[in-house]
Amino acid sequence: SEILVRLPPLPSSLPRAFLVCERWRGIVSDARFLRRFRLHHRRNPPLLGCFVQGISPVHFEPTLDAPNRVPQARFPFPIDAVHTYVILGCRHGLMLIFLWRRNQLLVWDPITGDRHHLDVPPGFDNEETMISGAVLRAAGVPHRFQVVLVGNSGIHHSQAVASVYSSDTGVWSNLVSTLLPANDPDVLTMVYHDMCSVMVGNSLYWFLIGNFCGILEFNLDRQSLSVIHVPVDVDVNTCSITVIRAEGGGLGFLFLSDYCVQAWKWKTDCDGVASWVLERTVALDKLLSMNSEEGSQSPRILGFAEDNNVVLLWTFIGVFKVQFESLQFKKLLESYRFYCWFHYYPFEGVYTADGGIGGGPYGAKALHNMCLLYSGC
Template structure:
């Protein structure tokens, strides 16, 4: 007697689920799949499947667009969302914008969440779900001097819970401080500290640029009047450390402004910690490497002359106005236009023409159109 024939692949519920989980994480993927038949529609609209789909693509979400706004003018403007994808994956601009009657300042985006300074509180906003959580600053953290980052929890409940990491230079001692908020406990943890790199310099500060997540660590730029460093917060060990930036990435002794603009990035060729620097029209890509002796150092990789790719004039200049860590993509402004520059492989795409200085906060997450 012959064994019963195996069910066709698309009739096997478990196998079909695994196939649909591997659809591209674009806004139109699940809505299109739901049109195939009633069975597919029931499966793709199941909240449990939607959670699995988002978690499956957590490390490769698309860049839906970016937030921007003028945060220091009255009347206060909303935090605008501008989409970057084309139809049918384009998200309506107003769908993810935030109206407010107060002065909001975006600190960064990650894992579908936006961290906002709504002085004197923090606001954690989920634009897709519409959820908002307000947090009081922990003692010793001045909202005007602190910087922070938000991320989903790494545990199984990571789709629901989140963490906020704040960093600041202590006003009373030469130390850098960090504190972690967990939505699971609803409380701030203990203070974490490390000495400032410049001893008793009163000018040491954490820059306002958003943190960048590389591996299990968050990185911020810190600077005083003579040098620039990276502040690393290890999420696994909940510890702080300071490391120097690549050679010659120093600040002006009087203004504290960098001669070269730079940002932390995912290093080329398999990841790890990297730095993107811009000087004039030249882009340099650096990578942090550890030798056989266990000593870590910076190694310069590629150098790209962007004036040859972007048709820039002698009056133009380059600054880094944003970085999308999941897509390894930088927003560069020439003074007249903003370009999205994919770093690996190296590709450039004009985003818009503008002579207005603005900060761009990339929003990378899995989102189904129509939700």
């Protein structure tokens, strides 16, 4: 088991080990081993695919090559009714969904099918502005999770507020708040929902739009909110942005306009003064070997897969994952013109064949069936 737990966290690893011999079969189909395997690899999971939201119901688009390609039907979306929910993002194998008609949050585990419904705590404005949030698992405890909810204050819209839910206690923390910069009192500043939260270190980040364009930071250790200015003027109608993990660690900011990408890093100098520094500029059409004159629509940032440290990009020749430190890239999906305005939610996780049915003979049968599936038999 000490050796097998270190197999690559790919969907085909355990089904292949299952067929080696009876002893290995007993180990990899045991529920305790499967939990340990997922826990061991929780910080380096593969990018299994993306949940895509467009004109049709949300569906899963696998991105791994065979034999690790997870079938699309393995992750059916748990909500049938359209226009009743907003996906707030994925992290640590969980998805956070805002059920705005019920004023509830749904924490969904696509791999096991587990669902947890949470009532939105008081203090948030959900009439003039939309709330946002993030989900994360507690370190070292796969069955525990936290939800961080952010939004405009229901009393003072010029303030951002946040609260944290812990599955350990089953309650929300007291609200914390920070003042949002404002140039025009008649225009609200709010969280930009086309960019999901990004976790860098022990902080979560969201982009702010409206009266002020900036970054909202929630520090998990201090349980505090703060606002960071962005290094460039941003018009979300003509450019794409995302927070990333910068080269060497720390907060980074990616700005895409037309085919030009700017990668910025938040640095602190010897006097303790923090500011943005331009780290690199990348010409996407050159990197991806595109003829920019052929495309009628410019590339767009779809999201950031934190554990794999890659940015997902839509282009007229396909959807790519790009690692901007090494400038390595790979085409994940074919591209269709109308797909450029779809929402893509990268899903990273350790997918084992038991899928929540446990070990024993049923887990063994699932592993065997998946081995046949992945091997193409």
